[in-house]
Amino acid sequence: MIERKRQSAIERKPAILKAFFEVIEKEGFENASVAKVAMKAGVHPSLVIHYFGTKEKMVLELVDEVLATYADLFRRLPKDGPPLERLERLLQLVWSREWHEAASFAVVFSFLALSQRDDEVRKRVRNLYNNYRRYLQVQVCFFAEEGVIRIDDVEAAVEALISLSEGSHYFCRFHIDNGTFDSHCQHMIVAAKRILGVQSPDI
Amino acid sequence: MIERKRQSAIERKPAILKAFFEVIEKEGFENASVAKVAMKAGVHPSLVIHYFGTKEKMVLELVDEVLATYADLFRRLPKDGPPLERLERLLQLVWSREWHEAASFAVVFSFLALSQRDDEVRKRVRNLYNNYRRYLQVQVCFFAEEGVIRIDDVEAAVEALISLSEGSHYFCRFHIDNGTFDSHCQHMIVAAKRILGVQSPDI
DNA sequence: TAATTAATTGAACATTCATTTAATAGCGTA
DNA sequence: TACGCTATTAAATGAATGTTCAATTAATTA
Numbered sequence: 001m002i003e004r005k006r007q008s009a010i011e012r013k014p015a016i017l018k019a020f021f022e023v024i025e026k027e028g029f030e031n032a033s034v035a036k037v038a039m040k041a042g043v044h045p046s047l048v049i050h051y052f053g054t055k056e057k058m059v060l061e062l063v064d065e066v067l068a069t070y071a072d073l074f075r076r077l078p079k080d081g082p083p084l085e086r087l088e089r090l091l092q093l094v095w096s097r098e099w100h101e102a103a104s105f106a107v108v109f110s111f112l113a114l115s116q117r118d119d120e121v122r123k124r125v126r127n128l129y130n131n132y133r134r135y136l137q138v139q140v141c142f143f144a145e146e147g148v149i150r151i152d153d154v155e156a157a158v159e160a161l162i163s164l165s166e167g168s169h170y171f172c173r174f175h176i177d178n179g180t181f182d183s184h185c186q187h188m189i190v191a192a193k194r195i196l197g198v199q200s201p202d203i
Numbered sequence: 204m205i206e207r208k209r210q211s212a213i214e215r216k217p218a219i220l221k222a223f224f225e226v227i228e229k230e231g232f233e234n235a236s237v238a239k240v241a242m243k244a245g246v247h248p249s250l251v252i253h254y255f256g257t258k259e260k261m262v263l264e265l266v267d268e269v270l271a272t273y274a275d276l277f278r279r280l281p282k283d284g285p286p287l288e289r290l291e292r293l294l295q296l297v298w299s300r301e302w303h304e305a306a307s308f309a310v311v312f313s314f315l316a317l318s319q320r321d322d323e324v325r326k327r328v329r330n331l332y333n334n335y336r337r338y339l340q341v342q343v344c345f346f347a348e349e350g351v352i353r354i355d356d357v358e359a360a361v362e363a364l365i366s367l368s369e370g371s372h373y374f375c376r377f378h379i380d381n382g383t384f385d386s387h388c389q390h391m392i393v394a395a396k397r398i399l400g401v402q403s404p405d406i
Numbered sequence: 407t408a409a410t411t412a413a414t415t416g417a418a419c420a421t422t423c424a425t426t427t428a429a430t431a432g433c434g435t436a
Numbered sequence: 437t438a439c440g441c442t443a444t445t446a447a448a449t450g451a452a453t454g455t456t457c458a459a460t461t462a463a464t465t466a
Contacts, residue, residue, distance in 0.1 A: 248445095
């Protein structure tokens with residue numbers, strides 16, 4: 001006892017959330033107890049409750065944090081520049097190591113499972129993807145108008161693009177070794193270009 | 204007490220697994236306790252342990268059962284018939300209501316999260332998809348040889364096809380209302396055909 | 407320095423957890 | 437009818453669960 005490391009709520013709360021994340025990643029959502037999180041954070045279980053009220057609220061705060069990292073990724077998608085170059089940057093970013101490593105599969109999948117039961121979580125996931133979807137719609141429209149792609153249905157192309165990228169992230173977790181990641185990304189970019197009907201010399 | 208409903212292990216075990224599945228779906232993997240499963244199955248918790256040994260083993264048995272339903276789906280994929288018709292049947296099956304409703308998102312996602320930690324589960328998931336992958340490779344090769352599709356790289360096309368279909372199932376859970384499911388499937392089939400470079404009059 | 411506020415812990419809470427062991431009840435066979 | 441097997445439960449286990457409340461310690465302000 002004694003030797004209390006005193007910190008402000010502003011630094012302590014994120015530290016506890018980080019510990020929560022790590023415990024989930026290592027032991028699974030179903031085994032991530034308040035006690036373990038407190039232990040990992042080097043703190044008394046009471047303090048966890050003191051800051052978050054209940055475990056449930058803590059889960060929701062972590063969900064928000066994780067979804068925010070996705071929102072950050074989306075925010076970095078290109079919004080200007082010449083059409084063909086912009087398209088190329090878009091695809092390169094979606095299928096980059098950075099995006100692939102952005103989130104923990106174990107944590108995210110637990111939250112997606114949770115979203116099927118918890119309306120609050122579901123709403124936030126939905127909202128996140130709606131933003132992504134709207135962004136792609138605008139871009140795909142632009143590309144079509146500029147004549148760098150040829151599609152019949154913008155909505156359909158966007159649905160396919162999102163499905164391909166989400167499915168690809170999923171696919172990688174089970175089928176891609178370290179050595180094959182880059183070539184897989186190339187495959188996906190080629191597929192995306194086919195879906196979009198890219199009109200370009202290099203395809 | 205009294206009024207024991209006596210059943211054989213052959214009927215009781217599946218009944219308990221079914222109860223387990225339902226509890227997970229309703230309350231989440233993290234809240235599916237042995238006691239709740241027993242309650243749902245109308246049975247004493249001891250009996251659950253008696254049949255499965257430990258909760259962990261019960262989880263593994265349920266994983267096997269769920270994966271088996273996927274294997275059943277894969278088994279129904281077309282393996283003969285004229286190339287173009289076979290391709291059409293393949294796509295229609297992958298993007299059918301039946302496939303979409305085949306499994307519980309909440310349960311499956313919990314298991315996928317689990318697979319990141321549990322090597323046994325991981326191995327089985329991987330194995331399942333390897334079968335799917337091999338099947339598609341054979342078919343895509345065949346379609347290419349028969350000239351109904353035009354692709355540069357079989358491996359790449361298969362990766363894209365799987366990614367698109369898995370991502371699509373995921374996509375549907377958050378973005379598709381009941382009314383838009385059919386049109387979404389149509390969009391995906393069009394995208395798949397573009398990926399495969401289908402050489403046909405109706406595209 | 408004294409008073410106030412916020413961070414942190416200690417100890418206890420009632421529940422629930424998965425599991426064990428021993429007892430009981432129903433069925434098939436001899 | 438008696439026996440043996442298996443299904444099933446009863447009861448109890450210690451550990452772990454999330455949470456409460458009061459006490460204590462450290463920093464901030466007066």
